Amino acid sequence: MERRALILVEGHRGSGVLYVQAAQRLGFHPITLSADPARYDYLAAEGIETIRVDTDNLDALIRECSRLGATHDIVGITGFSGDDESVYVTVGKLCRHFDLPGPNPASIEQCCDKFTQRQLLAEAGVPVPAFRVAANATVVERSAVEIGLPVILKPAVGSGSIGVRLCRNADELVEHTTYLLAGKHIWRSSPRILVEEFAQGPSYWADIMGDQIIGIGTGDCGPPPHFVCRECTIPAPLTDDEHERIAEISMSCLRALGLGWGPTGIEFRWTKCGPVVIEVNPRLHGTPTPQLIHLAYGVDLITQHIKLVIGDEWDLRRRHSQTAAARFLIADRDGILDWIDGGSRAAAVPGVTEVKFYIEPKTPIVRQGDYRDWIGHVIAASSSHAQTKAILQRAVDLVDWSITPFPSTGAPEGSEILIGTETGQSHFCSGS
Known part of the structure; x- marks a missing residue:
């Protein structure tokens, strides 16, 4: 009898193991296709079948799947992205080739280009920040003058808040433009910078499956000029009218971008003019968002996504209603991590569901101003916002670490590593 295989293109250090485990619970044999399977520790730990293949080469993937x-x-194909969202386009093309359920690759591709996405949303009347696109410093400066400082500069293609910065004055504008264009930022395509109005206000995010909103949460970011998410909570404390406004705009986004199959994550800022769309992602938000939704509503988004991928019926009904939240542990300085502990004490706090450290002692830490600054997280849930927040604070207070700064000569060569996991893209703050 043939084994029923679920093909996973690339992996994800956060969500990947959850997909593998969900596939196995459903009776499928997960097979990961990756250009570098060693990037994902869980594959070896879980004994998952892996095949090394150039995942940027569609023909090579088609041959391997054949x-x-x-x-x-082969019951279905899906995939992940740590920092290259073209994976989702490739997955859509593979599904089309093998006549399997999957997203429209053209819709995914135009959504992954932030400038194209902005254009389509604006043309459809969806509220977005003022924006321009620039390929050189002169156009960046002119665009910033037209929009008015402060502005956000971000790569037109990218994820995880990598290369994103708030520029509050001319000096910061020049500094970050130079950083992006002078070779320090790694571009996966021709350099294009999105110059964007800084939409100020509380951050919210919506997770959608098909055309159903699963939940709306809120996030809190660290201090400017970066956008490192520090805490996220679901459900967001919204009035019925506020919830409805976000829901209506979310549906408008799906129509404008040709989405509506599978998962979508949308990020907002609630400005003085109301909710403004910061970004639409044609995928699930990364961990810990799926865990938060499961805790809050009893909906296992990953299992239901797999059911959709294999053409089965899904079930998005809520089983209960709680408030779930995650607090990220963020490095407070560059240097060598001497030790980190308190995890078992924090996990023992009633209401805490997970404590996870992403790095080991003796790891070099070089903060990047994005999700890679995370060194761990704590997740908690309870019957109310106030109680969940108190539980999180009690648990986080029990975690401690020590970082010895690098010598005055700076970080050791080769130490600019990704200190966070590829939990990737669980970013609910303007600029991501």
Whole structure:
């Protein structure tokens, strides 16, 4: 009898293991196709079958899937992105080629280009910040003058808040433009910078499956000029009217971008003019968002996404209603992590559901001003916002660490590593 295989293109240090475990619970054999399987520790730890293949080469992926199809019943194909959202486009193309359920690759592709996405949303009347696109410093400066400082500069293609910064004055504008264009930022395509109005106000996010809103949460970011998420909570404390406004704009986003199959994550700022769309992501938000939704509503988004991928019926009904929140542990300085502890004490606090450290002692830490600054997280849930917040604070207060600063000569060569996991893209703050 042929094994029923679920193909996973690339991996994800946050959500990847959750997909693998969900596939196994459903009776499927997960197979990961990756250019570098060693990037994902959980594959070896879980004993998952992996195949090394150039995942940027669609023809190579088609050949590999065809070869697997000779000995397996391929029930579905999906995938992940740590920092390259083209994976989602590739997944859509593979699904089309093998006549399997999947997203429209053209819709995904135009959504992954932030400038194209902005254009389509604006043309459809969706509220977005003022924006321009620039390929050189002269146009960046002119665009910033037209929009008015402060502005946000971000790569037109990218994720995880990498390369995103608030520029509050001319000096910061020049500094970050130079950083992006002078070779320090790694571009996966021709350099294009999105120059964007700084939409000020509380941050919210919506997770959607198909055309159903699963939940709306809120996030809190660290101090400017960066946008490192520090805490996220679901459900957000919104009035019925506020919830409805975000829901209506979310549906408008789906229509404008040709989405509506599978998961979508949308990020907002609630400005003095109301909710403004910061970004639409044609995927689930990364961990810990799926865990928060499961805790808050009893909906296992990852399992339901797999059911959609294999053409089965899904079930998005809420089983209960709680408030769930995650607090990220963020490095407070560059240097070498001497030790980090308190995890078991924090996990023992009633209401805490998970404490996770992303790095080991003796790891070099070089803060990047994005999700890679996370060194761990704590998740909690209870019957109320106030109680959940108190539980989180009690648990976080029990966690401590020590970082020895680098010598005055700076970080050791080669130490600019990704200190966070590829929990990737669980970013609910303007600028991501």
